[in-house]
Amino acid sequence: MNDVLDVALRLIAVFAVFLVLPLVVGQAEHKVMAHMQGRLGPMHAGGFHGWAQLVADGVKFAQKEDVVPADADRRIFQLAPAVALLPYLLVLVAIPIGPGRGAVGQTVDAGVFFVLAVLGVGVLGSLMAGWASANKFSLLGGLRTAAQLLAYELPMLLAVASVAMAAGTVSIPGILHAFEWWWLPWQIVGALVFFVAGLAELQRPPFDMPVADSEIIFGAYTEYTGLRFALFLLAEYVGIVVLCALTTVLFLGGWHGPYGADGLGWVWTLLKVAVLAFVVIWLRVSYPRLREDQLQRLAWTVLIPLALAQIALTGIVKVAIN
Amino acid sequence: MSVAATAASATAAAGPGFLSPSGVEIAFLLVGLVTFGAALVTVTTRQLVHAALWLVVTLGGLAVEYLLLTAEFIAWVQVLIYVGSVVVLLLFGLMLTKAPIGRSPDADSGNRPVASAVAVAAAAALVWVVVDAFRTTWIDLGGPAQGSTEVSGRFLFRNWVLPFEALSVLLLAALVGAIVLSRKNGAARADGNAAGGSGKEQR
Numbered sequence: 276m277n278d279v280l281d282v283a284l285r286l287i288a289v290f291a292v293f294l295v296l297p298l299v300v301g302q303a304e305h306k307v308m309a310h311m312q313g314r315l316g317p318m319h320a321g322g323f324h325g326w327a328q329l330v331a332d333g334v335k336f337a338q339k340e341d342v343v344p345a346d347a348d349r350r351i352f353q354l355a356p357a358v359a360l361l362p363y364l365l366v367l368v369a370i371p372i373g374p375g376r377g378a379v380g381q382t383v384d385a386g387v388f389f390v391l392a393v394l395g396v397g398v399l400g401s402l403m404a405g406w407a408s409a410n411k412f413s414l415l416g417g418l419r420t421a422a423q424l425l426a427y428e429l430p431m432l433l434a435v436a437s438v439a440m441a442a443g444t445v446s447i448p449g450i451l452h453a454f455e456w457w458w459l460p461w462q463i464v465g466a467l468v469f470f471v472a473g474l475a476e477l478q479r480p481p482f483d484m485p486v487a488d489s490e491i492i493f494g495a496y497t498e499y500t501g502l503r504f505a506l507f508l509l510a511e512y513v514g515i516v517v518l519c520a521l522t523t524v525l526f527l528g529g530w531h532g533p534y535g536a537d538g539l540g541w542v543w544t545l546l547k548v549a550v551l552a553f554v555v556i557w558l559r560v561s562y563p564r565l566r567e568d569q570l571q572r573l574a575w576t577v578l579i580p581l582a583l584a585q586i587a588l589t590g591i592v593k594v595a596i597n
Numbered sequence: 598m599s600v601a602a603t604a605a606s607a608t609a610a611a612g613p614g615f616l617s618p619s620g621v622e623i624a625f626l627l628v629g630l631v632t633f634g635a636a637l638v639t640v641t642t643r644q645l646v647h648a649a650l651w652l653v654v655t656l657g658g659l660a661v662e663y664l665l666l667t668a669e670f671i672a673w674v675q676v677l678i679y680v681g682s683v684v685v686l687l688l689f690g691l692m693l694t695k696a697p698i699g700r701s702p703d704a705d706s707g708n709r710p711v712a713s714a715v716a717v718a719a720a721a722a723l724v725w726v727v728v729d730a731f732r733t734t735w736i737d738l739g740g741p742a743q744g745s746t747e748v749s750g751r752f753l754f755r756n757w758v759l760p761f762e763a764l765s766v767l768l769l770a771a772l773v774g775a776i777v778l779s780r781k782n783g784a785a786r787a788d789g790n791a792a793g794g795s796g797k798e799q800r
């Protein structure tokens with residue numbers, strides 16, 4: 276009975292994180308973008324600096340009519356948001372925020388592979404949405420999504436392989452336990468490659484060609500309304516949280532910090548995630564959208580060679596240490 | 598080690614049998630049935646994209662089977678490579694060819710008997726090999742995981758290095774071949790299509 280309670284508590288905690296952190300990131304995006312552009316952003320909903328703006332947005336989405344286009348493939352169209360969102364929930368289960376057994380939803384032996392595998396499934400949601408909408412813009416969005424995923428999956432994998440080599444394990448808590456401060460300069464190239472490739476997989480600006488609103492309306496999500504559309508948006512923001520958390524635990528040392536207080540490891544993790552999320556928002560405001568050929572060129576001629584060089588470097592240093 | 602142990606326990610009549618299945622065995626069977634059904638739908642459905650999506654269910658079911666057999670690493674790699682990449686590539690191809698929503702009556706190439714003969718032969722060969730190789734081996738779920746990443750890696754790089762390397766050479770050859778093929782096509786119609794370089798970069 277105790278075990279059941281334990282599992283239930285962990286799942287509830289993960290679900291709470293799944294619901295709260297994306298909203299925090301979304302609200303931060305509203306405000307940070309606004310201030311970077313010399314505006315105030317939402318100020319009314321909820322009173323204090325518009326803190327309830329996203330709650331209001333959610334209520335608005337829930338009230339809207341759920342429309343399925345007449346020519347669409349109904350079941351796949353309706354299933355797609357769930358396929359896009361659920362993998363992120365699963366991934367959150369495996370990310371530790373502190374040392375010790377209490378700070379991770381579930382320790383997975385091959386955690387790194389679990390995380391990457393499940394993240395890859397989420398893109399199927401966008402593809403299903405793009406195809407099933409019976410809309411040219413959606414189909415184009417789906418095509419671009421698939422091309423982008425195929426290009427950026429490889430550098431992401433290679434960067435993670437490098438850090439797994441350095442730690443000698445593919446378990447995420449194992450990697451964190453093996454972490455030393457000098458891994459930061461050692462793995463910095465891999466970290467950059469991972470972060471950039473992750474941004475591209477999330478289709479965040481400047482890699483938002485698949486949803487480029489000035490060309491193809493909103494890509495694969497053009498035909499969606501109401502709650503299903505909100506689920507896709509939620510998936511994007513959970514994706515930001517997951518990407519930042521993964522970069523933190525794989526490359527930035529997760530709960531390790533200069534003032535390594537034992538009980539406060541989770542504060543370090545959350546702090547690093549928050550800083551990375553800020554960078555994600557900052558990039559959105561700062562850079563114009565990359566064209567499709569620029570996207571492909573960046574992946575195949577810059578990120579993959581860099582990731583391979585990082586693996587070589589990791590191997591050399593690893594052999595030299597031993 | 599565990600093979601001998603389980604064989605010994607099986608002969609002691611206290612070992613696992615067919616009449617008193619454990620929960621994991623029941624789950625294994627049920628997932629197997631679902632996987633089999635999904636595979637059948639994959640090859641019989643007349644809607645192309647639905648076939649690709651049922652393939653996701655099939656491959657995912659296989660991954661669950663690996664998990665139940667304690668081969669965690671293999672399971673995640675299965676999801677990563679097949680669901681995450683191969684099916685995405687398939688869907689990409691289907692979208693490029695504008696697979697219609699609804700049935701595609703022209704998608705039947707008329708090779709049904711030959712295809713089913715090949716499939717039955719392949720299935721028979723595989724089932725025979727696997728049954729012959731493992732017979733009544735049972736996995737001891739209580740002991741240390743026998744399919745963890747560490748164990749798999751040790752087996753792969755200590756006992757099976759040569760096949761592993763041969764496979765990687767084969768894949769490299771396939772990769773080079775793909776590049777050569779796409780180059781040739783590009784050169785043949787390079788004049789009319791200056792942007793011929795974008796196609797060959799898709800893996």
